[in-house]
Amino acid sequence: MLDNTQSKDDTISEWDKNAEARRRQIISKIDISYHQILVPTIMRLVGDIRKKRVIDVGCGNGAFLSMMEGHQEDLKGSLNRIKYFGVDKKERNIKEIESKYKELLEQFESPEFICKPIEEIKYHEEFDFVLCINFLHEINPMNISEVLFNIIRSLKVGGKAEIIDMEELSEGEYDCIPWDSDAIIEIIASIFTEEICEVQLLRYEKKHGLSIPLYSILIKKKEFLDKETYDDELIDAKKIAFRFFKKKYEKTVEEISDIETKLKFLLNVDRSDGKESTNEILNHMNKSMQLKNFSKWMSRWTSNWEE
Numbered sequence: 001m002l003d004n005t006q007s008k009d010d011t012i013s014e015w016d017k018n019a020e021a022r023r024r025q026i027i028s029k030i031d032i033s034y035h036q037i038l039v040p041t042i043m044r045l046v047g048d049i050r051k052k053r054v055i056d057v058g059c060g061n062g063a064f065l066s067m068m069e070g071h072q073e074d075l076k077g078s079l080n081r082i083k084y085f086g087v088d089k090k091e092r093n094i095k096e097i098e099s100k101y102k103e104l105l106e107q108f109e110s111p112e113f114i115c116k117p118i119e120e121i122k123y124h125e126e127f128d129f130v131l132c133i134n135f136l137h138e139i140n141p142m143n144i145s146e147v148l149f150n151i152i153r154s155l156k157v158g159g160k161a162e163i164i165d166m167e168e169l170s171e172g173e174y175d176c177i178p179w180d181s182d183a184i185i186e187i188i189a190s191i192f193t194e195e196i197c198e199v200q201l202l203r204y205e206k207k208h209g210l211s212i213p214l215y216s217i218l219i220k221k222k223e224f225l226d227k228e229t230y231d232d233e234l235i236d237a238k239k240i241a242f243r244f245f246k247k248k249y250e251k252t253v254e255e256i257s258d259i260e261t262k263l264k265f266l267l268n269v270d271r272s273d274g275k276e277s278t279n280e281i282l283n284h285m286n287k288s289m290q291l292k293n294f295s296k297w298m299s300r301w302t303s304n305w306e307e
Contacts, residue, residue: 050080052128055154057118058135059086062097069104084111085127091115123154125224125226130154130161135164136184137176138224141245141301145187149230152188152197155221163217167203175297183217188219190240191233198225205288220250242305247300252291259288 056064065086084105087096096103114121117164118139130151139147151161169178181201188199202216225282263284 006016007280009105015108022065027276032213036181053083053085053126053156055085055087055123055127056128057087057121057132057151058086058134058138059097059113060093060241062101064131065101065104069101082108084108086111086113087118087121088113088115089117118147118150121125121154122150125153125156125159125221127154128156132160132161132165134165136163137178141177141241142238142305144241145234146186148184149191149234149237152192153225155219157221157228159221161219161221162218164214166212166214167210168212170203175294177248177298180244181217183240184217187225187237190237191230196225197221197245228284230254237286242278245298245305246302249295256288256291256295259291263288 038207054064060185065084086094088097094115098113106252118135132151136144136147151163154160163184166178167180169176181203185199188197198220200218200220202218204214204216262280266281266284
C-alpha cells in the first residue's frame with residue numbers, strides 16, 4: 001500500500017514491486033482474467049492488424065507485445081506491415097520492453113517508443129487502433145477528460161480504440177481511481193456526438209471467475225471531428241468527472257464509518273466462548289487503514305479540483 005508521506009523514489013520503488021508481482025501472476029496464469037478474457041478480447045477486436053498503425057497507451061511491461069508474440073504464427077509474413085507505437089512515462093519500462101521483445105519488434109515496420117505521460121501525447125487522426133490496458137485508473141484524475149479526448153482524436157475515421165480496465169482496485173492500489181465504465185461513457189458522450197464515435201460496453205463481473213470486475217469499452221471513430229476546439233465540451237466533461245470522483249470519495253468515507261462500527265462491536269463482544277475470530281478483527285483493521293489512506297489521497301485531489 002502506498003503511503004502519502006513517501007518520497008517519489010520510494011513510491012516508484014513500491015509501484016515496481018507491484019508491477020513485478022503482476023507480471024508473475026500473468027506468467028504463472030494465476031490471473032485468469034488476463035488469459036481467458038483480456039487476450040481473447042483484444043485479439044478479436046484488433047482483427048486483421050496488418051497494414052495498421054497501432055498505439056499502445058501505457059504500454060507498461062509489454063502486455064500487447066506479449067499477445068503479438070503468442071500469435072506470430074497467425075501473422076507470419078505480415079508483422080513487417082504493422083507500425084507500432086508504445087507510450088509509457090517510465091524510461092525503464094520502455095528499455096525492458098525493447099530488450100525483452102527485441103526479435104518481435106525487429107519484424108515490425110520501424111517501431112517507435114515515446115517516453116511521456118499520455119496527457120502530453122496529442123495526435124490527430126493518425127492511428128487505426130489505440131489500445132489502453134489497465135491504465136486509466138493510474139492517471140491523474142483531473143486529466144481523465146483530456147486523456148479520453150486525446151485517445152479519440154488520435155484515431156483515423158474507421159479506427160478503433162479499446163479501453164480495458166477494472167471497476168474495483170486490487171489490494172495495494174489505493175492511490176488510483178477505478179473509474180466506473182458508466183462514468184467513462186458519460187464523459188465521452190459529453191465531448192463527442194454519436195455521429196462522430198460509436199461506443200460499446202462489455203462487462204466481466206466476479207461471477208465470471210474474476211477477483212475484481214473488469215470492463216471493456218470499444219470506441220469506433222465514424223466521422224472526422226466537426227470542429228477545431230472542444231473547450232466547452234471538455235469543461236462539461238471535467239464536471240462529470242469531478243461529480244463521479246466526489247461521489248466515490250463520499251462512498252469511501254461511508255465505508256470507513258461502517259467498518260469502524262463493526263470494529264467497535266467486534267472489540268466489545270464477549271469472546272470468552274472463543275468463537276470470535278481474531279483474524280476477522282485484524283482484517284477489518286487493515287481494511288480501515290487502507291481506506292483511510294485512500295480517503296486522504298482522494299480528499300487532497302478533491303480540494304485541488306475544487307480550487
